[in-house]
Amino acid sequence: MEEGLVRVPIPRELVDVLGVEPQSSFKAKAFTEAFLKNSIQQPRRHDLKNMLSHKAVILGYRRPKKERRKSAKARGLNARQKRELKVFQIKPEHQRYQLFLPLHELWRRYIIDLCGGLKPTSNPQVVQQKLLKADFHGAILTVVRSKCPSYVGTSGILLQEFKHVFKIITRDDKLKVIPKRNSVFAVEINGFVSHIYGSKFEYRAGERAAKKFKVKGTIDL
């Protein structure tokens, strides 16, 4: 009985008062499940039991030291934290390519807004200058040429951009990790194709926004 109450959509009077959009039942279900998973803590307890049963527990007595560490400011950004949390865990198997299509739409609109036009208008130079500073998260990348022939032809939506690597999810819901060096990527918007030489792009996504690009060295694979 109580379970039915959790899944009931908001009554109409409340919708008007709160100014909230009622969600479709599918999305609401996904949200409730995520929330419940976050609130419940069981798996950790099982781990504790295992640990206690296999290892010897030391019982000791230490004098309680006076610890006064009041840091009101937000500390953090340790390497430990980054290792623990930031990168992707095994979720892409959990996720489908279709879930990222809205992200790609958003990217397309962003790029069109940034460049302010389609192919026939401004010359490619201006567009390329803007592309250098632009963000590629959510773009559909294709590997055109590469030193390693098995990479050629891979294409998918860019999920994360690291210093030397692109992380892409292909149409078969596979996470591919493609190194930037010695590869040429093609980005396509509205018929405007731009080739990106990965070797020149070996910077963190945030760093690239501040970087001034100079013409250095040959453009070869």
Added chain:
Amino acid sequence: MALHLKDKEAYQRLNYLYQAAHCVLAQNPENVELARFYCFSQKTIAKRLVLRQDPSVKRTLCKRCCSLLIPGVTATTRQKRNKTRFTVMRCLSCGQRKTLLNNPDYCLWADR
């Protein structure tokens, strides 16, 4: 206000990253890491180019783990009362608390 051209593109990029983080979370409420990655990118860019962000945007980002805070999905919001009224937002992933004062007449540093 006359914005310099480089900054305008950078602001557009920041805005896009913020919207992308929201979009990703809307599609899959369990995938907090990708939203966190985008917000981290956003913070790095703002730091590198020394760009000012609006407080309403900064309030929805966790300072420690850089995840996007949405009350109900990634963060918990509680009201506290100590003579003045506080709203305490707690990030669910790193446990960092954010205390905001409830003062309806508060005006930000909108214009110096």
